[in-house]
Amino acid sequence: MTVNSDATKIDWVDPDDAPELDDAWFEKADHHRGETLVGRGRPRGTDKVSTTIRFDADVLAAFKRDGAGWQTRMNQALRDWLARNAA
Numbered sequence: 839m840t841v842n843s844d845a846t847k848i849d850w851v852d853p854d855d856a857p858e859l860d861d862a863w864f865e866k867a868d869h870h871r872g873e874t875l876v877g878r879g880r881p882r883g884t885d886k887v888s889t890t891i892r893f894d895a896d897v898l899a900a901f902k903r904d905g906a907g908w909q910t911r912m913n914q915a916l917r918d919w920l921a922r923n924a925a
Contacts, residue, residue, distance in 0.1 A: 857863075869877035901908040901915075 868875055901912045904911070
């Protein structure tokens with residue numbers, strides 16, 4: 839049997855190189871009450887629905903150009919269109 843030592847090699851990481859845990863990190867962390875997980879991800883009770891949709895590359899690039907929040911901006915653009923065009 840041939841052993842690939844690179845595939846099984848474990849690099850030691852110095853704990854002093856770990857990033858500082860700041861307020862932003864704790865805002866995104868899981869919240870526990872004792873052993874029970876009480877908060878993670880999107881809050882329950884939202885009316886969001888996960889779906890798959892295909893857009894032209896240039897349309898998607900235009901929304902992503904401004905960075906994070908592009909899905910929210912796209913959602914608002916669709917809402918604006920519906921407000922103007924819905925019967």
